[in-house]
Amino acid sequence: MKLNKMGKIISGIVVFVVLIAFSFWYGKEKIFSPPAPELNTPAIAQMKDKLCVEEAAYMRTDHMKLLSAWRDSVTREGNRLYTAQSGNVYKMSLSGTCLQCHSNKEQFCDRCHNSLAVKPNCFSCHAIPEVKK
Ligand code: HEC
Numbered sequence: 001m002k003l004n005k006m007g008k009i010i011s012g013i014v015v016f017v018v019l020i021a022f023s024f025w026y027g028k029e030k031i032f033s034p035p036a037p038e039l040n041t042p043a044i045a046q047m048k049d050k051l052c053v054e055e056a057a058y059m060r061t062d063h064m065k066l067l068s069a070w071r072d073s074v075t076r077e078g079n080r081l082y083t084a085q086s087g088n089v090y091k092m093s094l095s096g097t098c099l100q101c102h103s104n105k106e107q108f109c110d111r112c113h114n115s116l117a118v119k120p121n122c123f124s125c126h127a128i129p130e131v132k133k
């Protein structure tokens with residue numbers, strides 16, 4: 001009788017642990033699979049080499065750091081030009097540079113952020129350029 005009760009408790013614990021483990025695993029899968037980037041914009045279509053300011057892998061994980069560095073450079077040092085690893089020079093501007101190539105903000109930036117519940121508050125001040133059709 002006692003043994004039987006122990007068995008029930010143990011199998012209860014096992015089911016519980018498996019469920020917790022599964023929810024972590026399942027949650028991780030979700031966090032690390034953002035939507036495929038939508039790069040089909042007029043500006044990108046015209047590029048010969050379809051490259052971002054820096055390498056795509058760096059941009060994917062670190063674009064927020066690049067943007068903060070740009071902001072600090074512009075607002076604190078008054079420097080508006082950025083020389084990339086490639087040697088290309090870009091104007092440091094969220095609306096004037098990033099969103100000129102990525103003019104599909106909703107499908108590109110917003111779709112990825114929404115899927116990960118990230119909500120940058122930049123656009124209460126920064127303009128979203130109108131999409132030219
Ligand atoms: C409260 C208003 C406000 C918010 C919110 C804000 N900014 Fe700015 N930002 C400014 C102002 C003002 C400047 C200076 C504009 C200039 O000198 O061209 C600036 C400049 C910048 C610049 C360089 C100039 C340019 O044209 O982009 C970058 C990059 C930038 N901010 C990024 C960001 C990012 C990224 C966020 C969100 C995480 C953000 N900002 C949120 C007000 C704001």
Ligand code: HEC
Nearest residue numbers: 037039044050051052053056059060063066097098101102
């Ligand atoms: C000259 C056009 C251009 C500019 C300017 C530009 N991008 Fe890009 N961006 C691209 C292209 C093209 C790709 C795809 C690159 C690749 O796959 O190698 C890309 C890729 C990315 C990616 C990676 C997407 C993914 O999941 O693979 C992010 C994030 C990104 N850009 C953000 C930004 C931000 C933020 C800025 C401004 C700081 C910016 N881009 C400026 C053209 C541009």
Ligand code: HEC
Nearest residue numbers: 034060063064067098102108109112113116118119120121
């Ligand atoms: C492939 C997915 C993806 C794409 C595409 C993407 N982002 Fe992000 N972005 C993220 C993630 C993930 C974070 C949050 C990182 C963190 O919390 O450390 C983030 C954070 C940010 C932040 C900082 C937010 C904050 O409040 O600290 C800014 C600003 C930002 N993104 C701007 C952009 C802009 C502008 C674009 C489009 C040009 C863009 N992102 C495209 C995934 C993406």
